[in-house]
Amino acid sequence: MNVAIAGAGLVGRVLALNLLNNGYTITLYDSDTAYGEEAAGITAAGMLAVFAELESAESIIFDIGQRSIELWPSLLEQLNIMESFQHKGSIITAHPQDASELDHFISTLQSKVEEASKIKMLNKEEIMALEPDLDQHSKGFYLPHEGQVDAQVFMKTSSDYLLAHPNVTWHERTEVTSLSEGTINIGEETYNYDWVFDARGLGANVEMKDLRGVRGEVFWLEAPEVKISRPTRMLHPRYKIYIVPRPNNRYIIGATEIESEDKSPMSVRSSLELLSAVYSMHTGFAEARIVNMTTNCRPAFKDNLPKIEHADKLTRINGLYRHGYLMAPAIVEQALNEGIYK
Numbered sequence: 001m002n003v004a005i006a007g008a009g010l011v012g013r014v015l016a017l018n019l020l021n022n023g024y025t026i027t028l029y030d031s032d033t034a035y036g037e038e039a040a041g042i043t044a045a046g047m048l049a050v051f052a053e054l055e056s057a058e059s060i061i062f063d064i065g066q067r068s069i070e071l072w073p074s075l076l077e078q079l080n081i082m083e084s085f086q087h088k089g090s091i092i093t094a095h096p097q098d099a100s101e102l103d104h105f106i107s108t109l110q111s112k113v114e115e116a117s118k119i120k121m122l123n124k125e126e127i128m129a130l131e132p133d134l135d136q137h138s139k140g141f142y143l144p145h146e147g148q149v150d151a152q153v154f155m156k157t158s159s160d161y162l163l164a165h166p167n168v169t170w171h172e173r174t175e176v177t178s179l180s181e182g183t184i185n186i187g188e189e190t191y192n193y194d195w196v197f198d199a200r201g202l203g204a205n206v207e208m209k210d211l212r213g214v215r216g217e218v219f220w221l222e223a224p225e226v227k228i229s230r231p232t233r234m235l236h237p238r239y240k241i242y243i244v245p246r247p248n249n250r251y252i253i254g255a256t257e258i259e260s261e262d263k264s265p266m267s268v269r270s271s272l273e274l275l276s277a278v279y280s281m282h283t284g285f286a287e288a289r290i291v292n293m294t295t296n297c298r299p300a301f302k303d304n305l306p307k308i309e310h311a312d313k314l315t316r317i318n319g320l321y322r323h324g325y326l327m328a329p330a331i332v333e334q335a336l337n338e339g340i341y342k
Ligand SMILES: Cc1cc2nc3c(=O)[nH]c(=O)nc-3n(C[C@H](O)[C@H](O)[C@H](O)COP(=O)(O)OP(=O)(O)OC[C@H]3O[C@@H](n4cnc5c(N)ncnc54)[C@H](O)[C@@H]3O)c2cc1C
Pocket: 006, 007, 008, 009, 010, 011, 012, 029, 030, 031, 032, 038, 039, 040, 041, 042, 043, 044, 045, 046, 047, 048, 174, 175, 176, 177, 199, 200, 201, 202, 203, 204, 215, 216, 217, 218, 254, 255, 295, 296, 297, 298, 299, 317, 318, 319, 320, 321, 322, 323, 324, 325, 326, 327
């Protein structure tokens, strides 16, 4: 079967990797280049935060996220990048004056999923046993089962893999102007396929009118004086930050969440908030070097939940919001089983 995928971002790639394993021939269309930075999937921190995201998300993401965590290793094995998968939990902490944030956090989680009842408050020694550098923090939580995928390694390696695959044709810098059941339209031209997938993220808002963008900004810091090995979040009444470790003493610091489709560079307000929060979390960030600042928009529907839509020879997957890495493998599995594999 000849299959077309509109959008070679995170969802498009996870789809392509699955379909190739099942013998399909794939044509990818993306308005960006294969190594471009348009996809939200390349800006992402790649956290697999099954528990932590429940603070502001529906409990359904817990089950979807757990299934994705089971599925990620085989996808990464296919690309030969197992080292970009980390599955050793994450840490939640707060400054002493914001300790009530921790209580609120855990009671929200416990009201949503039973598994959260096993999460216990850690004292200073217990935090330091996991992350010795977090010695300024006297209370926190360890969230087991959480992890991360190195999003940037996944995106780069999947580009290499798909470009080199004999059953893949990748049309770069090719904007899909519209699509329908079994057809892709590029300007005046129409191309027919046995099945079409719409994985254009925010770019699908021409046809999915209730799709919106939620702006997120992240810093990349190089901080040799900081040694944090797990994704770590700091709760705060006004802004919440996370620190996600990457190789070579690098850390992704994020992320803002702004109701806007503006992808312009980071604002002064966001940079002041993110940097002062990260410095208050670990003074070793004072001498860190700012190696990058990136901005992108998460594709989201009103309820911030993902949507799969099927028609004859057509599947649309969208609205993965701030949970693309957490949910894509499981959502794609569901979409394929309900659609083309049925
Ligand atoms: C700052 C930030 C941090 C994030 N951190 C995390 C995290 O830690 N964990 C997590 O799980 N998720 C995270 N996310 C969310 C995650 O990145 C998204 O949910 C995910 O990328 C959505 O995948 P997608 O494939 O739908 O869209 P995208 O990844 O945006 O891909 C869409 C693709 O479609 C292409 N396209 C658009 N329009 C067209 C068109 N007309 N024709 C052809 N191609 C088109 C684009 O060029 C792009 O390549 C984060 C997002 C942001 C912005």
